[in-house]
Amino acid sequence: MTKKPEDLRSHRWFGVETMRSANHRSRLMQLGFGQPEFRGKPVIGIINTWSDLMHCHGHFRERAQDVKRGVWQAGGVPMEIPAMALPEVFQKPSTMLYRNFLAMETEEIARSLPLDGLVLMGGCDKTGPALIMGAISMGIPAIYVPAGPMLRGNWRGKKLGSGSDVWKYYSELRAGTIKQSDWNEMEAGLSRSAGTCMTAGTASTMAIAAEALGLTLPGAASIPAVDSAHPRMAAAAGSRIVGMVWEDLTVTKLLDQRSLDNAVAATMAFGGSTNAIPHLIAIARRAGIAMDLERFDAISARVPLIANLRPNGDTHLMEDFFYAGGSRGFLATLAPHLALDAVTVNGTLGAQIEGAEVYDRDVIRGLDHPFYPEGGVAILRGSLAPDGAVIKHSAASPEKLRHTGPAVVFEDYNDLDARLDDPNLNVTADSVLVLRQAGPQGGPGFPEWGMMPIPKKLLAQGVRDMVRVSDARMSGTSYGTCVLHVAPEAALGGPLALVRDGDMISLDVPGRRIDLLVDEAELAARRAAWTPRVAPQQRGWTALYQRSVGQADTGCDLDFLERGEATPEPEIH
Structure with a gap:
């Protein structure tokens, strides 16, 4: 172990013999904890973005319990902490308005509470980037647990892809080629389980990017939300974060130019969402790593698109991708374009994908037979x-x-x-x-x-x-x-x-x-x-956002969050 119990952040709250520490310990005992359960052990914050309106994270109450099981098994103390959910279709005018809010909340939760490491539970489009941005700025060990894609949709024997088929069939409804009753029937078959969009949308794109960044366990990005492999992965992540705390393996030690370039290459080869560009730029800038639009274009020019998934392709969805070999098989195929010595939460990237196989080369194409000759963006x-x-x-x-x-x-x-x-x-x-x-x-x-x-x-x-x-x-x-x-x-x-x-x-x-x-x-x-419009909001978060947000090409972070040294650790008196 690199760290000793007295080196833990939580030791300052619970391990010293002062009046305030005694008060801290008594309040945990008020919650039903015994002293042996938390003294000298890593306290792990499980940042859970569940809510009754977070459609993609409907399984996160259960998954948090799986994470806790893994933390306990590894000798840590799990503490589940709710954070703002960003439900993509419900939140107006845009969840992107609140990405930086969640990033700041994550950072401040971790800084102000007695936490030694973080398990970041996200998935729906902006939650993953936000959680990662906050963890970078905080600077303690963290591991990401992606929500996983939902099951593929079904209508009259046809596979349905969330989002993609909404646009497609709504155009046909407006054109008069299908009836309202057809539309209503299709609507009912579109979203069949918990989990994120099962197309190659932003959620799966950012999960693939997070795995390529080295922030998830091997294969975590592509496991369907309701597959039994998903709770096993969540428990394993809970166990692994305890080890990362003892090793002092912080997010900033995982991220460098190699890992960011790996994430961009994976995003391009996945044919993923254009939204990945401002997210990855914001992540890079938080970590002090060079990343701009030209770098995206240069990597896209040399990396072929090898994932045959909607909305690029016509047939396959994330469930098919998982059965075809998943994110490990995909990254193994892409290996010649990746820095395999980049460090991850579980060794090097090369070690994470060693031995991975692909079982369906129509879904995950080979480099010699790509779906598209260059990256998707x-x-x-x-x-x-x-x-x-x-x-x-x-x-x-x-x-x-x-x-x-x-x-x-x-x-x-x-x-x-x-x-x-x-x-x-x-x-x-x-x-x-x-x-x-x-x-x-x-x-x-x-x-x-x-x-x-x-x-x-x-x-x-x-x-x-x-x-x-x-x-x-x-x-x-x-x-x-x-x-x-x-x-x-x-x-x-x-x-x-x-x-x-x-x-x-x-x-x-x-x-x-x-x-x-x-x-x-x-x-x-x-x-x-030309004269500018008057800003519509003069108070609250939106007013702060409009005063401080950057442009798309710089990642849309807030200027006071993307620059400068981290806020000092709180003093304990």
């Missing part, structure tokens, strides 16, 4: 996005990847909702739909509005994809030719704020360009006439 720059934009080109229409068309501009989401289906809207299949006021400041909170619906009159003509450009995000389960995260955003007066109906916009994904084809003198005149 590309970084764009140009006069419309001088600080960058992203596109998930693996889930876009190939014929749209080079396109020039006239803009149809929506001032904000309410404007989009009011006018999109107007029969008199001046729009064709060649138009470029533009949405602004949907970035970190403009949303506020960077909502997932980037996969704008196709106008109803075009759906009736058979159109199912268009070029769409916004400063918004989109769900990792979404698809289509959607240019996202345009920076600077419109709310700050970026070029997106200056676009007018009829302006020509040029998209060139192979050339990594997105340009507004308007004369610079005209843009200068528009810029001089």
